[in-house]
Amino acid sequence: MTLFLPLEDSPPVSSIPSFVIRPSEPDIQLAKVVKTILKARRIVVICAGISVKAGIPDFRSSEGLFQTLKRDNPKDALSSGKDLFDASVFNTEHKTALFCQMISRLSDLSQAAQPTPFHRLLRSLDDHRRLLRVYTQNIDAIEEKSGLSFGVPEFEGKRGKPRNSTFSEVGDPGPSTAANRTPRCIPLHGTLQQVHCQICTNSFPLNEYLPSLASGVPPECPECTSMEHTRQLVGKRARGVGKLRPSVVLYNEAHKDGEGVGDIVQKDLIGSKGRSGADLLLVVGTSLRVPGTKRMVREFSKAVHSRGSSSKESSPGGDEQAPQQQQQQSSQQQQPLKAIYLNLDFPVPTRDWEGVFDAWLQGDAQTFA
Known part of the structure; x- marks a missing residue:
């Protein structure tokens, strides 16, 4: 009872x-x-x-992110704003850009919040x-x-x-x-404080990359960039430079x-x-x-x-x-x-x-x- x-x-x-x-x-x-x-x-x-x-904003209420994102992006055929919190956002450049811009706006709100x-x-x-x-x-x-x-x-x-x-x-x-x-406090779904590289997994402060995220462009990983430069100097083959992504946990991916x-x-x-x-x-x-x-x-x-x-x-x-x-x-x-x-x-x-x-x-x- x-x-x-x-x-x-x-x-x-x-x-x-x-x-x-x-x-x-x-x-x-x-x-x-x-x-x-x-x-x-x-x-x-x-x-x-x-x-x-x-x-x-919360996620699931009538004025939460899932509803407002769908309403504010009518041309993108989102079934729900939840689509932008799914790991599949990285499958297309357009959805990745929408995701980065949304994270930038949320970061601004979070930094101003008390x-x-x-x-x-x-x-x-x-x-x-x-x-x-x-x-x-x-x-x-x-x-x-x-x-x-x-x-x-x-x-x-x-x-x-x-x-x-x-x-x-x-x-x-x-x-x-x-x-x-x-x-004392454990974030179950990640945070807006960090971005991490999708290749080398190194983490960096998100606020250092806000301009790039706001423009919808995932920034390149500085660690990977430095490593590539070093490999070129010693004559080794390129391995590629990873993109930084916000360290929030999306649907259909592991923490x-x-x-x-x-x-x-x-x-x-x-x-x-x-x-x-x-x-x-x-x-x-x-x-x-x-x-x-x-x-x-x-x-x-x-x-x-x-x-x-x-x-x-x-x-x-x-x-x-x-x-x-x-x-x-x-x-x-x-x-x-x-x-x-x-x-x-x-x-x-x-x-x-x-x-x-x-x-x-x-x-x-x-x-x-």
Whole structure:
């Protein structure tokens, strides 16, 4: 069962899943949610769409990128703006140019954006050592502006030449050295901060190549260019110069740092080096349509529930003669809250989420913050 807790000014819902119950005293239960968050010690947040109030469009809403890109490019026969977030954009020069120009505009918006109240809430939880990790589907990196350490560290099992890291050692107050080597915020879909070469995979700051991207032309890789010049000087045959592409993860391609992300997820699920794994899951603003994120949420929900409750809430005794439905509702309202979903709409198909969340906070993340 999942508690239904609408926030102030939330739009009414026409129907809710059968396993979602309306508590008799929602204000008390909402206060319990807040208390649970403030008492938790290893919170994992999985989020998306928390930058809309900062001026960054989301992807799937009626005014999100998928719809506006289709509307703004009527001659390109896009079935959806999602077409420009598919790995196939590199198959034609025209789509590649549209993709580069779109990334340039998003980068400008991201650089101008400032942290929202929810970003500041994340920083506050981190300052009070309540935050274990933030896994963000956003690509704008505003979490770093709020003071969270950000990026994906080098995968420990990886061999070969180290790549350039996007990790900034800022605001990671965990007591162990292992935690200090791991950024507090992990970008699940890459970021607008970097570009990387499609041949040599070296990474470079995206803002250095904004003019080229804005014109729709993928820039040439300086590392490959330098290497080609050296090969020519020593009389070796040319290998070609790679093109730089934004380091965002597209549909139908693997995350270039996927091993590193997976390693961190595994440690946060089960704990590592004497530290326990997550004890509270907070899922915010995501429609949970991406299969990888969907799996992550289900696994973290299992993990936090397996650890039981860190504290027991006292509650008044019920009427022994109460009907069975009332007893079930009372029992649910006394259960520890370990997995919380915060969004305007419940994810679909709803049957996939029965038993995953203990509470659905129906509303906006900024309102909750």
